[in-house]
Amino acid sequence: MNDSKSQPLLLGEAIRQQFPFFGDNPALPSDRRRIVPAYLDSAATSQKPRCVIERMTRFLSYENANIHRGAYQLSGVATENFEDARARIADFIGASSPNCIVFTRGTTDSINLVARALEPELSEGDAIVLTLLEHHSNIVPWQLLAQRKRLKLYFADISDQGVLNLDDLAQKIAATKPKIVSVTHVSNALGTLVPIKAVCALAHSVGATTVVDAAQSVSHMALDVDDIDCDFLAFSGHKLYGPTGVGVLYGKEQRLAALEPVYGGGGMISSVSTEKTTWADAPQRFEAGTPPIAEVLGLAAAVEFVRQLGMAQIEDYEEKLLYAAMERLAREKAITLYGPALHGGEQKGIISFTIDGVHPHDFSTIADTFNVQLRAGHHCAMPLLKRLGLQSTARISFGLYSIMDDVEALCEAVHFAQKKFS
Ligand SMILES: Cc1ncc(COP(=O)(O)O)c(C=O)c1O
Structure with a gap:
């Protein structure tokens, strides 16, 4: 349980060099609108550092x-x-x-x-x-x-x-x-x-x-x-x-x-x-x-x-990122955000949302053409979605390598999807 709190911040962009996924990645198609992947599905599975x-x-x-x-x-x-x-x-x-x-x-x-x-x-x-x-x-x-x-x-x-x-x-x-x-x-x-x-x-x-x-x-x-x-x-x-x-x-x-x-x-x-x-x-x-x-x-x-890296540092970094991302997404009029953070509650690493006029599955397919990977559906939590009167949401989730550029890339995909479906 020893967190090394005194270390300089090595998260986000700085840590990506330790993840081959974010380097020259032969597994990602080259026809994407962005080259750097905005991997926003770490809740499904995280990327792996070289040491692992x-x-x-x-x-x-x-x-x-x-x-x-x-x-x-x-x-x-x-x-x-x-x-x-x-x-x-x-x-x-x-x-x-x-x-x-x-x-x-x-x-x-x-x-x-x-x-x-x-x-x-x-x-x-x-x-x-x-x-x-x-x-x-x-x-x-x-x-x-x-x-x-x-x-x-x-x-x-x-x-x-x-x-x-x-x-x-x-x-x-x-x-x-x-x-x-x-x-x-x-x-x-x-x-x-x-x-x-x-x-x-x-x-x-x-x-x-x-x-x-x-x-x-x-x-x-x-x-x-x-x-x-x-x-x-x-x-x-x-x-x-x-x-x-x-x-x-x-x-x-x-x-x-x-x-x-x-x-x-x-x-x-x-x-x-x-x-x-x-x-x-x-x-x-x-x-x-x-x-x-x-x-x-x-x-x-x-x-x-x-x-x-220090769990306390990771928690702090991801919390700042989550709130900055929530604020950024809240500026998009077509987006409805879910979750307790909007109402002063505590939320970790995950943001669920819907986009007016765009089904989450369609959005996820469109986002992929921008090299933005996110999850759409019931997230294996059908009773929860039913309780909230929802069938499906789009979900982004962060890891210690996530950055605000990922969220900006997501917003670009949102604008594109809105135009396509309007
Ligand atoms: C809260 C929660 N519980 C359980 C699981 C199942 O994990 P696994 O598929 O690794 O067994 C997941 C996977 O997404 C999860 O998010």
Whole structure:
């Protein structure tokens, strides 16, 4: 959790040299109206710095061996590096021990895993409380669990501005005494920052287990799981400048130790006989089979990258950029902005909007001809959009390499689209 606050600002334009994507990029078509990409889809997945790519390439080229298995030196070194990555990632989110970190395939996998692992603790009629801000990844695994165990799901309401209604959440928690409360830290569709510590305290007041979906917060702000006091927390590597195929399920050490495994196979056992198998301790108990070793090393390199830049600096830079972008977009008469920042609420890294007379999907296709990459649709948050009376929005999202020029390029595309559709 050590932020290097004294470093000169190296974000935005200055950091781009460390991302091959922003260099001479052979993957981007040359017929675009702008040469420099305005990549405004970091909430979907972030671009990767050279240090991550190089770390993975080094492992795959020279250090490749399976972990926890071989008695030879190469395997021992791979195991050491893998476990060192676990320790660094634990430290990055303020976890008390590396044993709190389970490697998964991503946020979706982490939430499905914890839903499966908690299943034996639940009985017919038990309640689970979610909110209307959730990504489908934090809805569907609970719905599947509810179907299997005949549970009841409740969704805490939000305001018309997309802010979580804490009174409604408190009321639902008090009325239903849920066994689980699972809530996003930052909404992927609106950027709404949820007061997650307060949510966890409310849930714990009735003895509920808390699960936090940190997919959209982990890259924008320092996380401290001890301070949040959540039981479980999930995030993906690829939204944190790391590779796809790896994610994290954090769990309090004593909670993980008390859970039965979900997947069976090699690596998660203590002993196996034809009659009886005993489990390894957590976290290995939840990591059956060969893990994504190169990806875990890549994620640790990404964590080291943002840590050296300083999470506090990243948060500060992105906050200034977000407010400047909101102001700039608000000057475009055809644009309607959504999200809490307009109304004094807190919003992280994401801006959702619509353009009069232009469907978000059409806009996204037109913006692409300007080399502006953004997302259009329901953002895997259909209940949220329905609550706001929307079917689809255009969404831009920032990373630590984003700059106001990206927003200006977006505005050019808006003008072009308006002319085309008027
Ligand atoms: C808030 C939130 N939760 C969960 C997910 C799922 O992440 P993944 O697809 O990496 O599993 C996303 C992805 O966009 C997200 O934004």
